Amino acid sequence: MISELLSALLLxxxxxxxxxxxxxxxxxxxxFMRMSASAKGATLGVGATLLAAAVFFGELTVAAQAVxxxxxxxxxxxxxxxxxxxxxxxxxxxxxxxxLVDQLCDRYDRRTHRLQSRRCDSPExxxxxxxxxxxxx
Amino acid sequence: xxxxxxxxxxxxxxxxxxxxxxxxxxxxxxxxxxxxxxxDFLSLIGISVTAVYAIATNVSLMLDVALVIALLSFLGTVxxxxxxxxxxxxxx
Numbered sequence: 436m437i438s439e440l441l442s443a444l445l446l447x448x449x450x451x452x453x454x455x456x457x458x459x460x461x462x463x464x465x466x467f468m469r470m471s472a473s474a475k476g477a478t479l480g481v482g483a484t485l486l487a488a489a490v491f492f493g494e495l496t497v498a499a500q501a502v503x504x505x506x507x508x509x510x511x512x513x514x515x516x517x518x519x520x521x522x523x524x525x526x527x528x529x530x531x532x533x534x535l536v537d538q539l540c541d542r543y544d545r546r547t548h549r550l551q552s553r554r555c556d557s558p559e560x561x562x563x564x565x566x567x568x569x570x571x572x
Numbered sequence: 573x574x575x576x577x578x579x580x581x582x583x584x585x586x587x588x589x590x591x592x593x594x595x596x597x598x599x600x601x602x603x604x605x606x607x608x609x610x611x612d613f614l615s616l617i618g619i620s621v622t623a624v625y626a627i628a629t630n631v632s633l634m635l636d637v638a639l640v641i642a643l644l645s646f647l648g649t650v651x652x653x654x655x656x657x658x659x660x661x662x663x664x
Binding site for chain 2: 439442443446447449450451453454456457458460461466469470473477478480481484485487488491492494497500501503504507508511512514515516518519520521522523525526527528548
């Protein structure tokens with residue numbers, strides 16, 4: 436009885452979270468925001484529905500397999516989302532028009548796709564950085 | 573109300589609605605990464621649908637299908653991301 440109640444609760448939570456993630460996927464204005472909404476909502480929704488199945492069947496083998504699937508999804512979805520976001524950033528996908536801060540703006544080397552912690556390496560850009568307000572050592 | 577009836581008549585329609593919204597983004601998406609994100613999201617919904625269907629029909633073998641869909645969707649998404657990034661490298 437209590438397991439059926441828990442299973443029903445997990446089913447409803449998972450389905451509603453996936454529906455909310457789909458609404459975010461349609462309504463968000465930017466690739467990166469869409470990615471964020473869909474990845475987080477879908478991860479939680481898939482985890483909840485698979486745990487509902489594990490609670491519903493109540494056998495050890497089925498529950499182990501469902502929990503393994505949940506762990507796999509929770510490990511791989513952020514990795515996949517990060518890879519698409521990186522590819523989209525290199526692809527030149529436009530940000531939202533009202534975006535205020537792009538913290539990756541000059542920090543990727545366009546040729547080797549390496550991230551660097553300093554602002555830039557090339558001489559003309561370092562001169563641009565060394566503006567009038569740079570403190571003299 | 574039975575639990576399998578709940579899975580069949582409440583949970584599956586919500587998932588199908590989410591799937592329709594994801595198909596809208598897949599068809600309409602302005603850029604290629606949008607479509608890849610929608611495809612990844614569709615496969616995640618597919619995992620959830622197989623879990624709900626396993627509850628609705630009382631067949632626990634469906635969870636094997638969910639695991640296989642999870643593996644394949646990760647591989648496909650990583651391949652698409654690699655392809656998009658390599659194509660931007662080749663252009664320069």
